[in-house]
Amino acid sequence: ERTIPVDHLKSLVEIYKNHGVNTIIIADTAGVATPDQVYRTMDELEREFPKTEWLLHLHNTRGVAMCNLLAGMEAGVTFFAASIAGLGGCPFVPNAAGNLATEDVVHLMDEMKIETGINLDRLIAVARQAETLVGHEGHSYILRAGKSGDLLREVRRQGS
Numbered sequence: 001e002r003t004i005p006v007d008h009l010k011s012l013v014e015i016y017k018n019h020g021v022n023t024i025i026i027a028d029t030a031g032v033a034t035p036d037q038v039y040r041t042m043d044e045l046e047r048e049f050p051k052t053e054w055l056l057h058l059h060n061t062r063g064v065a066m067c068n069l070l071a072g073m074e075a076g077v078t079f080f081a082a083s084i085a086g087l088g089g090c091p092f093v094p095n096a097a098g099n100l101a102t103e104d105v106v107h108l109m110d111e112m113k114i115e116t117g118i119n120l121d122r123l124i125a126v127a128r129q130a131e132t133l134v135g136h137e138g139h140s141y142i143l144r145a146g147k148s149g150d151l152l153r154e155v156r157r158q159g160s
Helices: 006-018 037-049 065-072 101-111 118-133 143-146 149-160
Strands: 023-028 055-056 079-081
Touching: 006 037, 023 037, 023 143, 037 055, 037 065, 055 143, 055 149, 065 101, 118 143, 118 149
Parallel strands: 023 055, 055 079
Antiparallel strands: none
16 A cells, blocks of 8 residues: 555564564565565665565566566565466455466576476466466466467578
């Protein structure tokens, strides 16, 4: 409903840390965060609480979740919540898109040569099956557009 001041987040994190919590999830469930905001927030939290394992939970309501993920990575975050086919969402945000799609994240990491240990082709098959099971499309770019490598092969085939 508003921008949450970093000092407020720090006070909440301090409470958790005092109770022995070492893994903390920062969520943008409304999908309103911007990359500069994510970077500044996570960079400051990382510096203030260096022995904390951070996880970002990002929704793609306005199409910037992947940018926010990269901003989080730049700030040192290495764990991210995502969902198969981008399914899920936020019930209190009208017309909200779903979560960041796992297969979109893995595709980007593959393209950036960042090892995830996840087989993208098998993940895509699971995501397609999940859409079938729930009876509607999710919010995955890869399921709609395909992998970058597939597109390049198709363009080469058509150009021959």
